[in-house]
Amino acid sequence: MATVIEMPKLSDTMEEGGIANWLKKEGEQVEEGEPLVEIETDKSTIEYASPAEGILLKVLIKKGESSPLRSPIAVLGKKGESFDAALTNRQKPEAKGGITEERQETPKAMVMPNTKQETFAPSKRVKASPLAKKMATDKGLDLKLIAGSGPHGRIIARDLESLSVASPTVSTVSGDQKIPLTMMRKTIAKRLVAGKNEAPHFYLTISANMETVLKWRQELNDHPDVESGQLPKVSVNDLLILVTAKALRQHPSVNASWHGEHIMLHSAIHIAFAVALPSGLITPVIPNTDSLLAREIARQSKLLGEKAKKGELQAAEYTGGTFTISNLGMTGVESFTAIISPPQACILAVGKTQRVPHVAEDGSIIAQHRVKMTLSCDHRVVDGMVGARFLETLVSYLENPLFILS
Amino acid sequence: MKAPKTLRNVAVDRELMVDMYRKMLFFRRFEERANLAYTQQKFSGFCHLHIGQEALNVGVQTCLQPDDYVISGYRSHTQAIAKGIPAQKVFAELLGKSEGCSSGKGGSMHMFSKEHRFFGGHGIVGGQAPLAVGMAFKVNYEQENSIVVCYLGDAAMNQGQVFEAMNIAATWKVPVLFIIENNLYGMGTAIHRTTSIDHLYKRALAFDMKHSMIDAMNVLTVYEHMKSTVAFVRKNKEPFLVEAMTYRYKGHSVSDAGTYRTKEEVEEYQKRDPILQLQEDLARLDFADDDAFKAWDKEIREQVKEAEAFAEASPPPDERELWTNVFADET
Amino acid sequence: MKTMTIREALGEAMQEEMERDPKVFLMGEEVAEYDGAYKVSRGLLKTFGPKRVIDTPISEGGFAGVGVGAAMAGLRPIVEMMTWNFAIQAFDQIINHAAKMNYMSGGQFPVPIVFRGPNGAAHMLSAQHSQNLDPLLTNVPGLKVISVANPSDAKGLLKSAIRDNNPVVFLESEMLYALKGEVPEGEHLIPIGQGKLCQEGNDVTIVSWGKISRVAIEAVSQLAEQGVSCDLIDLRTLVPMDEALVFASVRKTHRAVIVEENWPFASVGAQISDRIQHECFDDLDAPVERVSQEPVPVPYSEGLEHLALPSVDKILAAVKRVTYKS
Numbered sequence A: 001m002a003t004v005i006e007m008p009k010l011s012d013t014m015e016e017g018g019i020a021n022w023l024k025k026e027g028e029q030v031e032e033g034e035p036l037v038e039i040e041t042d043k044s045t046i047e048y049a050s051p052a053e054g055i056l057l058k059v060l061i062k063k064g065e066s067s068p069l070r071s072p073i074a075v076l077g078k079k080g081e082s083f084d085a086a087l088t089n090r091q092k093p094e095a096k097g098g099i100t101e102e103r104q105e106t107p108k109a110m111v112m113p114n115t116k117q118e119t120f121a122p123s124k125r126v127k128a129s130p131l132a133k134k135m136a137t138d139k140g141l142d143l144k145l146i147a148g149s150g151p152h153g154r155i156i157a158r159d160l161e162s163l164s165v166a167s168p169t170v171s172t173v174s175g176d177q178k179i180p181l182t183m184m185r186k187t188i189a190k191r192l193v194a195g196k197n198e199a200p201h202f203y204l205t206i207s208a209n210m211e212t213v214l215k216w217r218q219e220l221n222d223h224p225d226v227e228s229g230q231l232p233k234v235s236v237n238d239l240l241i242l243v244t245a246k247a248l249r250q251h252p253s254v255n256a257s258w259h260g261e262h263i264m265l266h267s268a269i270h271i272a273f274a275v276a277l278p279s280g281l282i283t284p285v286i287p288n289t290d291s292l293l294a295r296e297i298a299r300q301s302k303l304l305g306e307k308a309k310k311g312e313l314q315a316a317e318y319t320g321g322t323f324t325i326s327n328l329g330m331t332g333v334e335s336f337t338a339i340i341s342p343p344q345a346c347i348l349a350v351g352k353t354q355r356v357p358h359v360a361e362d363g364s365i366i367a368q369h370r371v372k373m374t375l376s377c378d379h380r381v382v383d384g385m386v387g388a389r390f391l392e393t394l395v396s397y398l399e400n401p402l403f404i405l406s
Numbered sequence B: 001m002k003a004p005k006t007l008r009n010v011a012v013d014r015e016l017m018v019d020m021y022r023k024m025l026f027f028r029r030f031e032e033r034a035n036l037a038y039t040q041q042k043f044s045g046f047c048h049l050h051i052g053q054e055a056l057n058v059g060v061q062t063c064l065q066p067d068d069y070v071i072s073g074y075r076s077h078t079q080a081i082a083k084g085i086p087a088q089k090v091f092a093e094l095l096g097k098s099e100g101c102s103s104g105k106g107g108s109m110h111m112f113s114k115e116h117r118f119f120g121g122h123g124i125v126g127g128q129a130p131l132a133v134g135m136a137f138k139v140n141y142e143q144e145n146s147i148v149v150c151y152l153g154d155a156a157m158n159q160g161q162v163f164e165a166m167n168i169a170a171t172w173k174v175p176v177l178f179i180i181e182n183n184l185y186g187m188g189t190a191i192h193r194t195t196s197i198d199h200l201y202k203r204a205l206a207f208d209m210k211h212s213m214i215d216a217m218n219v220l221t222v223y224e225h226m227k228s229t230v231a232f233v234r235k236n237k238e239p240f241l242v243e244a245m246t247y248r249y250k251g252h253s254v255s256d257a258g259t260y261r262t263k264e265e266v267e268e269y270q271k272r273d274p275i276l277q278l279q280e281d282l283a284r285l286d287f288a289d290d291d292a293f294k295a296w297d298k299e300i301r302e303q304v305k306e307a308e309a310f311a312e313a314s315p316p317p318d319e320r321e322l323w324t325n326v327f328a329d330e331t
Numbered sequence C: 001m002k003t004m005t006i007r008e009a010l011g012e013a014m015q016e017e018m019e020r021d022p023k024v025f026l027m028g029e030e031v032a033e034y035d036g037a038y039k040v041s042r043g044l045l046k047t048f049g050p051k052r053v054i055d056t057p058i059s060e061g062g063f064a065g066v067g068v069g070a071a072m073a074g075l076r077p078i079v080e081m082m083t084w085n086f087a088i089q090a091f092d093q094i095i096n097h098a099a100k101m102n103y104m105s106g107g108q109f110p111v112p113i114v115f116r117g118p119n120g121a122a123h124m125l126s127a128q129h130s131q132n133l134d135p136l137l138t139n140v141p142g143l144k145v146i147s148v149a150n151p152s153d154a155k156g157l158l159k160s161a162i163r164d165n166n167p168v169v170f171l172e173s174e175m176l177y178a179l180k181g182e183v184p185e186g187e188h189l190i191p192i193g194q195g196k197l198c199q200e201g202n203d204v205t206i207v208s209w210g211k212i213s214r215v216a217i218e219a220v221s222q223l224a225e226q227g228v229s230c231d232l233i234d235l236r237t238l239v240p241m242d243e244a245l246v247f248a249s250v251r252k253t254h255r256a257v258i259v260e261e262n263w264p265f266a267s268v269g270a271q272i273s274d275r276i277q278h279e280c281f282d283d284l285d286a287p288v289e290r291v292s293q294e295p296v297p298v299p300y301s302e303g304l305e306h307l308a309l310p311s312v313d314k315i316l317a318a319v320k321r322v323t324y325k326s
Helices: A083-089 A101-105 A115-120 A130-139 A157-161 A183-198 A211-221 A224-228 A236-250 A294-310 A384-399 A401-405 B014-039 B054-061 B077-082 B087-094 B128-141 B154-158 B160-172 B200-207 B219-236 B263-270 B274-284 B290-313 B319-323 C006-020 C044-048 C060-072 C084-104 C134-138 C151-163 C212-225 C243-253 C268-279 C302-308 C312-322
Strands: A003-006 A016-022 A035-040 A045-049 A054-059 A066-068 A072-077 A201-209 A256-258 A263-265 A271-273 A275-277 A280-282 A323-327 A346-350 A354-359 A365-378 B069-072 B118-121 B148-153 B176-182 B210-215 B240-245 C002-005 C024-028 C053-055 C076-080 C114-118 C144-147 C168-172 C180-183 C196-199 C204-208 C230-234 C237-239 C256-259 C289-291
Touching (some): A003 A083, A035 A072, A054 A083, A130 A157, A211 A236, A236 A271, A236 A294, A236 A323, A236 A346, A236 A384, A275 A294, A365 A384, A384 A401, B014 B054, B014 B077, B014 B274, B054 B176, B054 B274, B077 B087, B077 B118, B128 B176, B148 B154, B154 B160, B154 B176, B154 B200, B160 B176, B160 B200, B160 C060, B200 B210, B200 B240, B210 B219, B219 B240, B219 B274, C002 C006, C006 C044, C024 C044, C060 C084, C084 C114, C114 C151, C134 C144, C134 C168, C144 C151, C204 C243, C212 C230, C256 C268, C289 C312
Parallel strands (some): A323 A346, B069 B148, B148 B176, B210 B240, C024 C053, C024 C076, C076 C114, C114 C168, C144 C168, C204 C230, C204 C256
Antiparallel strands (some): A003 A072, A016 A035, A016 A066, A035 A045, A256 A263, A275 A280, A346 A365, A354 A365, C002 C180, C144 C237
16 A cells, blocks of 8 residues: 655644655655655755655655645555555545634645644634635635734735735836745745734833943853853853843743733743844744753853754744844844744844943933843733833843842 | 308308318317316416317418418417417427427417417417517518407406507508407406406597407307408508407316306306307208218317327427527527 | 717617618607607608608507517517616516517517617606616516617617617617717627726726716726726626626726616626626635615705715725725
């Protein structure tokens, strides 16, 4: 009996996969567990081991092509066996509970339900114009992640047009370059549109005295083992991650996420931090951040950053964050606002730490290292005062880390 | 040369009388057979029978030329046959068959034959009157020598468009012979309950239209009167209204229980049955005897059965026929 | 090209067809000696004489039926209705007889006849003289229905209607008889069943026909100033309808507004809307909108009458709704 190999789900947000490389040729024997194919997910390229043994009878999706989850990509079987029959006899994947009728109607947009996704996908019927539904199907987009701007929240074509590769209304001139979308770029586009359209953002900006943090960092890095490389060098960002984690511990309602029918307050604090890549960005997660010491955070952030740059992050390493920090301080940007990554409730955008004139308590003007931070909040989860109180705590911790122990 | 026989001082012709007798008998047997077929559920819908009214049909038709036009209402199976449509095609139409004279798309009320200039069987009371005037308008327009016979039921005389049509016909002087088949009932309503006038021919007075009233239970009376009337219309190219007094033995349609009239009234008319009257005349004149009547009846019953058998054997219309003839020139 | 009014275009069409075919004749109220209630038949009596240009009594049911009978017998009548409101008297002949004769006779009796006259509201004629009967007439299988809004279409389609072997309902408008426009010289025929894309645009499809399409034209030009570009379709023939033209446009613009003069319930626009949702379902980005006459008898008073009828403002509002710009 031949086995149909289906496009596996190799990331939580993956809806389709691209074939980066077939590791076996048609006609070759494949053992169970033996690497069969490299698959480009929305996040990275992952080697996929064969779930069965047999001769690779047919490659259905060629290198460079992509296909939706659970669609057949190859057939394994005995020598001489017909792959057609296997495809015909193939049982259609049974819909698991929680899949709405909507999803069944548009198989391309239908993602293999994964528990995580189910929990944050609102169970409400998606209202979308027929054209929008068709466009979403063509683009492989999940309408549940898109906010509609039409009457009664109806998703209409223009809500999806911003996700197109090239808007037909923009004229192109010679020299313009058309860049096909990578899986990562598609995912970024989709997630950010979903985040921005769906979550009602508001923004709170605060500034903090960073003299203490800089001194703290100096002291940590002055350790001889840092020079030798035995201990990791700690960055301002690492300390910021630590302090943020501690502040979140005091403000559980900020360490939360939106799930349509309910809000989830997370008991664990997993801080994600944005890493810029040539092909986009990714947000690796430092699990249980609030329990870690500064050097451990520094070690993990360095490791994760390097893996991210090499495209070696495993799905577990960039999923499950409960709060995100995006820091553009190294670029000189003074302050900015960031888009929330759903279902998280907040993201903190951190600008450059720089010396600025500051009116001291005695009224004198002094030069002081300060940073501006802007918290983007999903108002469905976090109200203004809640966000403000969190920022107050965060600033107080930055300015006086001893308070963390209090 | 032998002097022609006369009946009530009118010269008679055996061949003509026998022909009219056989036709009336054929129409009687045809309608009886149609009635039977209906009760046997060989067809459904409406079925309006002409039994009792044969003399008018036969008397009029005998006076017409093949290129004359006839148009009628929904009680017209045998008028269609009289105008020349083969009986089996009329029977096939009753059964909704492809070889029916309207290809199975008209039915009991809508017998048509362009070839025989039978312009229908129409289902809206009085609706055929303006059509008849239009047909007669064409006769004048093309300077033909035909006339148009328009049969109307008594109740049609209360329809506005019949008034309009007669007014136009009289004003424009077109050759229509309007014949009111007054069988005394519009469906179940006695005609005297529906109009203030005692005789319907008086409607012609409103238009200064020539008119008459005849006993249409006697075919020879009808024939003699229609001969001159048809000739008048043909010659003068103007309309004429005949009120023909007749009676239907059966109900308005097969489903009629006859609550509005007495059994005695029906029996009274049956004593003056047009077939019976002519049979007596034929016997009196020695034109035919009982043996002949029996032989003809047997022969005619066979012919009607053959027509029915033809109809039953005819295939139903192809399903594609649903979409044909909605528009001309398109299939 | 020569410039003429719709009135002249219709008259010329009848004149040419009567010259071409001796079986064609015109009858109706006041068509001959009065030269036509709206002067559409002006001069025809003089040219063709009383045999072929015939004044009738005021008996719409009667003379409509005379026309049907003459057509069954082989003539090609043009029956002028002084207005379609009066033709309601003749609906028995138009619907029960003309539309069904060919079908129920198994194809033996085609009825080549044209019923023509003005339809819809003119100006302050009140309820009995202002009705648009498009839905009633288009609902009947066996009738072809044409509605014209400019001289070229009026002439080209009336000539085609007269040559057609079926009953054709030809809808005109009092308000448009004096409308001038260019008409091609010489033999000018427009096939029945072809709509016309009058203006091209990308944002929304506007479907209209007959007199009210003039209002749609005005709305389209105002929309252009606002940066909304429209496909404007004049259907010209309602039965058989050029659905392909509508579908192609809707597939391009993804939205449709139907501008119809008739009442909204079970209307022509409702039919078009149904066909669009069926054939262009996946192309629609907004519900199909209809701008119809308000479902009230047409009032007399000028302001009320204006409120009852489709207007530029109502069209603009509908376009805003389908483009989500309200």
